[in-house]
Amino acid sequence: MITSQRKTHPSLWFAASLLSLGVASPALAQEDDPIKVGVLHSLSGTMAISETVLKxxxxxxxEQQNAEGGLLGRQLEAVVVDPASDWPLFAERARELLAQEEVDVIFGNWTSVSRKSVLPVVEELNGLLFYPVQYEGEESSExxxxTGAAPNQQSIPAVNYLHDQVGVERWVLAGTDYVFPRTTNRILSAYLQDEFGVAEEDIMVNYTPFGHSDWQNIVxxxxxxxxxxxxxxxxxxxxxxxxxxxxxxLANQGVDAADIPVVAFSVGEQELTGIDTGPLVGHLAAWxxxxxxxxxxxxxxIDAWIEYTDDEMAVTNDxxxxxxxxxxMWAEAARKAGTTDVDAVKDAIIGVTVPNLSGGYAAMMPNHHITKPVLIGxxxxxxQFDIVWQTPSTVAGDAWSDYLPGSRDxxxxWRAPMRCGNFDVTEGSCGGSTAAEEAEAALAE
Amino acid sequence: MQSRSWLLRPFSERSTQLFIGVLLAALALVTVLHLAVPAGHPLNVTAYTVNLFGKYLSYALLAVAVDLVWGYLGILSLGHGAFFALGGYAMGMYLMRQIGDRGTYGDPVLPDFMVFLNWESLPWYWQGFDMAWFAFAMVLLAPGALALVFGWLAFRSRVTGVYLSIITQAMTFALMLAFFRNEMGFGGNNGLTDFRDILGFSLRNDATRLGLFIATGVALALGYVICRAIVVSKLGRVCVATRDAEARTRFLGYRVERFQLFVFVISAMLAGVAGALYVPQVGIINPSEFEPIFSIEIVLWVALGGRATLYGAVIGAILVNYAKTVFTGVMPDAWLFALGALFVLVTVFLPRGVAGLLAYRFKRQRRSSDDTATPQEASA
Amino acid sequence: MRNFPLPWSTTAQGGAVHADEVRIRTPWVLLMALAVSLLGLAHAPSTLAQDAEAVVLLEALDVDDYAAKGEAIDAIVSSDDERARDWLQALLDGRLQRTDDGRFVVVLDNRGRDWPVENALTGEALGEMSRRELERIGINNALRNQLRSALAVVDLYSPDLERRRASAERLLGEVDDDLSGPLAEVIEEATDDRVRERLSLALAIHRLEQGELEAVAELEGSLHPEVRVALNRAAQGDDPVLATSAGEALRGIEQTLKLNRAAETLYFGLSMGSVLVLAAIGLAITFGVMGVINMAHGELIMLGAYTTWAVQQLLPGQPGLALILSIPAGFLVSALAGVAIERGVIQFLKGRPLETLLATFGVSLILQQLVRTVISPQNRTVVTPEWMSGSLAVNDALSLTLNRMAVLGFALLVFVGLMLVMRRTRLGLEVRAVTQNRAMARSMGIRATRVDILTFALGSGVAGLAGVALSQLTNVGPNLGQNYIIDSFMVVVFGGVGNLWGTLVAGLSLGVINQVLEPWAGAVLAKIIVLVFIILFIQKRPRGLFPQKGRAAEG
Incomplete structure (x- = not known):
């Protein structure tokens, strides 16, 4: 619908894009101007611990891309800002990157709340955001x-492994009280009961606040x-x-991995650098x-990373x-489109396939999620993790879980002609409001 | 008529005239530079900047509210963030209800996060927030009621000084933990976000942003005048007396706790209004506004600007937040050093804050000495 | 140990296993053979033929299928290769690896990128190899269990009493048909009571699993979780008679457990309380006695924790010694930082206590970012020494974690030490004099400035001690301090400003209240309830549990 209107009313479209301020027209950019890449990761505050390495x-x-001659004959330039683990500041910084700095793409965010905070800004100003962390799903924005895992790319395969290979019959779902654990645990409860017939009393759910430090009772x-x-x-x-x-x-109360294994979805190499792993051998993680x-x-x-950080002990993670x-993927899509123009890249990137680091390929799916193998370590x-199991092939990320009543259908x-983030297959309509609809509204004005 | 004159009295003061004048002029200037100067021109104020200023102004109103109780009542509240956040949540709930069926799940009544967490129906405390008048009333009433209950308990039993500061901190901390709980029905850590429109105007529109900016400026002017009016009234004098010598004021026959309670509630409501104006401009409200650290920061703005001057609070809030914006952009790795050093240097070398510095610079003979007298340090 | 009938005492002479043991099937016989071959019989020079066999054994491990790996492990166990135990141990530790060109090696140190290795067959050192050239022979938890059990059976014959005890402990719930016969013999001949008791229990569990009704009587009263697992299974089993009696036994056990749980909760509470006391007690000095609202107190705690990390870096491989040295070091570092804060900031804010809050908040921001910039934004690993890991078993159901017990003891020691300093030393006297009446104290010849510095250094140093202790319980990272600052203020205010006893009682009681509430209210609600309780308590007693009396109280 949008595309057809674009064709019939180019002038209207132009007016609309002028209205939404801050959308720079990259076509006007000078040939030798660098391509600006926004980096939106917290460098201070509580999230700095995870996000600085991503920056x-x-x-x-x-740097590597520039050493290879840049992209489309132009050099790349990082625009780094610090949202300081402050959620409203994430939105403000995103607006700054898009409206003031006019970056072509943003790589950023870690927490769900920061993504939720940035989302309206990115949609309003028509930016590109690459979000690299496993998350709760239930979202698909144009x-x-x-590029992180959706629940079906992490938790479901992990419980399959525990059930089939380890013979687990009772489940403790322990999480921090926020949306990712809440959703994951809801999906898992439904999945365990439906697929494995686990009784309700064999599932124990427990939530703790952020930074909880006294685990005696719970363990x-x-x-x-x-x-x-x-x-x-x-x-x-x-x-x-x-x-x-x-x-x-866990270690001190003598909970051994061989008796009660713990499979974690938020503990990776980076987190383990702060833990004495001796007593934890055998506990699992799914990434x-x-x-x-x-x-x-x-x-x-890894070699490049160690050289870049100048730290022999530097670790990499998911x-x-x-x-x-x-x-x-973004670079490939820009090459394919011949420009870094947001709309062109957005269309070109679907279907783009690039190698991942585990010997396979990752493809961008029409729902803006990618294909990934699931590894249990x-x-x-x-x-470090020793990989004990992995899915035979890659799994495509599912934006909407099949195990939640609200999102099953x-x-x-995001391909034409559907261009919808939440298409209801039973009603055959695009539900709720989307960026596309907003653009439509802007056109109507 | 009496109430009108009561509210107008501050306008006879030079400082109020000056403050309101500067504030309105700034509002007008930003508006003109935003609308009339073409984009790309060096003098153009972008929508981004207007939005930013709007945020600073809501912080400024919050700082004024804190200064009213700290500067003139001697109550160092380390929990004003709670009132700010409650006002913000009241506004956020209104904005959530305005989304209607445009949410991701298209539920006409339930906000997305409730559908997501399998809530069957809207909880009772969400009722009514689809109506603007009700929500806006709650912006005042929710923080006001909390302040009333808390203040009544605290002032009645004469909790003072550091004890009071610490329990205000406990209050906001407990509220933070409570709001983080998803069972509470306020969206947990993700808070309320993805707002669409306010009073029918789209929030993803620059004109609305400008409108909110102007509204915040006007609210700040009003809040300032109300505080000023309180300060110059007899009530204000009792407050200052309480601040400087509580026992003596009591012996003079004043029911100190009533004055304290009244001013505390007014201050909480102002903070609530500030929060309500803040939320649509930043687009999110989540429990981190309840964090005790944030409340301490507010006090720091006031201290930096100059305590017990009101306009100092405004200066402090804008200055610190502007510095934060600049530093997190320019030197992301080192901005906490700068901010920390700023706090240390100002407290040590500028005990009266920036306002004190200004007052020193532009010292005038006719400066009235009664109400702007600097507080004698209330001891811990 | 002398009296223990060691199988190798015979085999050392004859080189043969008792004839009557031959009838026992695998894996028992295999393990016996292994036990025999592993213990001190390494005379036989490895011949080429043996090496070829060994390679076949090891190659069987290098498969993807874990079931096949399990069989390969059995095969190694049943081979009488004297290197088998080393291989199994290396496999268990994840150090048995294979090079690109197919050689089997044992990795000696697997940190970093290049690892020193030795040949698994000859033990010859092969220098360092990069991760690229090596491939690990992976195991999973099931294999880990299998390996541990195999090693436990071997260790049952170990000359080392501790090993035998550990092995007996391990075999609870692990006994199968093959093992039960020989186990009975070992029990007959065991000299150590504990070994015998454990093995009898293990055997009884096995007999219960076989459906023997008499076993229930033997298991009655035991609190061991494995016993409960077995009884639970029996209670849900098909045999109605067995199920009823198992159910009864379980109910009896549950009764005893209730008491244990109460004791456990009390311990949890005291332990949590001791952390609160440690974090708060330095504040009780700087805030309670000097009236300085030190928002950087949390960061002083953090410095203590980082000092522990630094000392451990300086003394690699000796975490225990490092931890002990960290106690004075942590105290010193934080005390010096405290002196710097006092001289640099606080001395200019005399008589303006609320402003110390603002300035020290700035200091705390600086210190946090300093750690992020200079060390790392990531958490640092602080190793817990062996003697502080694990737990002390009071009985089979109640065991007290050692690290928390150490912290509890440490907190009490620090408290007593501080009390002594304040009550018994000249400094304490002077501090009390200066707090009560500064002018008067000065006119009596007390150098108030010096007292200020020393007091602040003392309070800060104690914060450093808290950091050393906390490094054993939680993250050592830039946010460490922030997590404790609010709790610390609550404890000090709840206890009554200026009263060390108040801090102790407040900290411990808040800890206990919290842990008692937690099981039924959940962690978050428990904390909220405690906070509301503090607010209401302060309304009732505006000056805390132990209000200061006299003129100082008006200050």
Whole structure:
């Protein structure tokens, strides 16, 4: 619909795009002007702990790209801002990047709330955002590309592994009280009950606040829950800082991975650098990439990273790989489109396939999620993961979960002619409001 | 008539005339530069900047509210962020209800996060927020009621000084934890976001942003005048007396706690209004506004600007937040050093804040000495 | 140990296994053979033939299928290769790897990019190899279990009593048909009571699993989780008689457990309280005694934790010694930082206590960012020494975690130390004099400035001690301090400003209240309830639990 209007009323479209201020026309940009790449990761505050390495990753990728002669004959330039782990500031910074700095693309965000904060801005100003972290799903925006895992690319395969390979019958779903654990656990509860017939009393759900540091009672509960005769596992969506005291308490109360394994969705190599992993050997994590992946592409990436950071002990992790994939996809799409113009790249990127670091390929799907392999790793004493299982092929990210009543019937497809992030297949209509609809409204004005 | 004269009295003051004049002139200037000067011109004020100024102004109103209780009542509230956030949530709930069926799940009544978490129906405390008048009333009433209950408990039993500061901190901390809980029905950590329009105007529109900016400026002017009016009234004098010698004021026969309670509630409501104006401009409200650190920061703005001057609070809020904007952009790795150093240097070398510096520069003979007298340091 | 009938004492002479043990099927016989071969029988020089066999054994491990790996492990166990135990241990530790050209090596140190390795067959050092050239022979939790059990059976015959005990502990719930026979013999001959008791229990569990009714009586009263697992299974089993008696036994156990749980909750509460006390007690000095509202207190705690990390970096491989050295070091570092803050900022703010809040908040921002810039925004690993890991088993159901017990003890020590300093030393006297009446104290010849510096250094140093302790419990990172500052203020105010006893009682009681509430209210609600409780309490007693009396209270 939009496209046809674009064709019939080019002048109207132009007026509309003028209205939404800040959309620079890259066609007007000078040939030798650098392409601006926005980096929106917290460098201070509580999230700096996770996000600073992602800023460095993007800068490294830009440096590498420039060393290879840049993109479309132009050099790339990173525009780094610090949203300081402050959610309203994320929106403000995003607006600054798009409206003031006029960047062509943004790589950024970690937490769901920061993405939610930035989302309206990116949609309003028609920017491009590559979001590199595993998340709760239930979202598909025309302007956002989700290079991290959706729930079906992380948690579902992980419980399949535990159920089929380890024989787990009782489940503790422990998480920090925010939207990612809430959603993941809801999906998992439904999945476990529907698919494996797990009884309700065999699922224990527990939520703790951010940065929770006193785990004595909870670990003791888990121990008790696990000593009632059935093989028990903990599915942990515990976030960031709360993990160290959690694992310390597990180890000290003698919860061994062989008895009650913990599979974590938010603990990667970066988080393990802050933990003495000796007592944790055998606990699991599910990701789409581990530093221990045995491929040449990965070793090259690690070498480059170590050289870039000048730190022999520097580690890589899953969101870094997501940025690696996202950056290459964006560059590939720009090459394909012959421009960095947002609308052109948005259309060109669907279907783009680039190598990932685990020896396969990642493709951008029409729902703006990508295909990823799912790996299960066991923690080793050197802070690395040993890959014990992986999906036979890559899994395509599902924006809308099949296990939640509200979203079962929704699909996302950003190709013409559908161009919809939440198409209801039963009603055959694009529900809710989307960026496309807003643009339509702007045209009508 | 009496109430009118009560509210107009501050306009006879030089400082109020000056402040209101400067504020209105700034509003007009920004508006003109935004609308009349073409984009790309060096003098053009972009929509981004207008939005930014709007945010600063809502912070300024919050700082004025804090200065009213700290500067003139001697109550160091480390929990004013709570009132600000409550006002913000009231506004956020209104804005959420305005989304209607345009949310991702297209539910006409339930906000997205409720559909998402499988809520069957709207909880009772969300009722009525689809009506603007009700929501706007709650912007005042919710923080006001909290301040009333909290203040009544605290002032009645004469909790003072540091004890009061710490329990205000406990209050905002407890509220933060509560709002983080998803069961509370306020969206948990993600808070309320993805707003569409306010009173029928699209929030993704520069004209609306300009309107909000002007509204915030006007609210700040009004808030300032109300505070000034309180300060110059007899009530204000009792407050200052309480601040400087609570026991003596009590012995003079004043029911100190009533004055304290009244001013505390007014201040909380002002903070609520500030929060309500803040939310549509930044596009999100989440429990981090309840963080005790944020409340401490507000106090720092006031201290930096100059306590017990009101206009100092405005200067402080704008200055610190402007610095934050600049530094996080220019030197992302080092801005906390700059901010930290700023706080240390100002407290040590500028005990009266920027306002004190200004007053020193433009010292005038006819400066009235009663109400702007600097507070004797209330001891911990 | 002398009296323990060691199988190798015979095999050392005869080189043969008892004839009557031969009838036992695998894996018992295999393990026995292994036990025999592993223990001190490394005379036989490895011949080429053996090496070829060994390579076949190891190659069987290098498959993708974990079931096949499990069989390969059995095969290694049943081979009488004297290197088998080393291989199994290396496999268990994830150090048995294969090079690109197919050689088997054992990695000696797997940190960093290049790892020192040695040949798994000959033990010859091969220098360093990069990760690219090596491929790990992976195991999963199931194999890990298998390996541990295999090693446990071997260790049952170890000359080391501790090993035998650990092995007996490990075998609870692991006994199968093959093992039960030989186990009975070991029990007969065991000299150590604990070993015997554990093994009998293990055997009883096995007999219960076989459906023996008499086993229930033996298991009655035992609190061990494995016993409960077995009884639970029996109670849900098909045999109605067994199910009823197992159910009864379980109910009896549950009764005893209730008491244990109460004790456990109390311990959890005291432990949490001790953390609060440690974090707050430095503040009780700087804030309570000096009246300085030190918002950088949390960052002083953080400095103490980072000092622990730094000392451990300086003394690699000796975490225990490093931790002990960190106690004075952490105290010093934080005390010096405190002196710097006092001299640099606070001395200019005499008599303006609320402004110290603002200035020190600035200091805290600077210190946090300093750590981020100079060290790293990431958390640092602080290793817990061996003697502080794990837990002390009071009985089978109640065990107290050692790290928390150490922190609890440390908190009490620090408290007693501080009390002594304040009550018994000249400094304490002077501090109290200066706080009560500065002018009078000065006219009595007390150098008030010096007292200020020392007091602040003392309070800061104690914060550093808290950091050392916290490094054993939680993250060592730039945000460490922020997580404790608010709680610390709550504790000090709840206890009554200026009263160390108040801080102790407040910290411990808040910890206990919190942990008692947590099981039924959840962690978040428990914390909210505690905060509301503090607010209401302050309304009732506006000066805390132990209000200061006299003139100082008006200050």
């Amino acid at each position: 460095d990753t993007v800068e490294m990728l830009i 302007n956002v590309f989700y 003791s509960d888990i121990r008790r829950f696990g000593s009632e005769g059935k093989k028990t596992a903990v599915v942990s969506t515990i976030n960031g800082d709360a993990n160290v005291p959690f694992y310390t308490e 789409n990439y581990f530093m221990s992946v045995d491929t040449d592409a990965n070793y090259d990436f 969101p870094m790989e997501a940025h690696y994939i996202g950056f290459n 066991e923690i080793q004493d050197n802070g 929704l699909i996302a497809d």
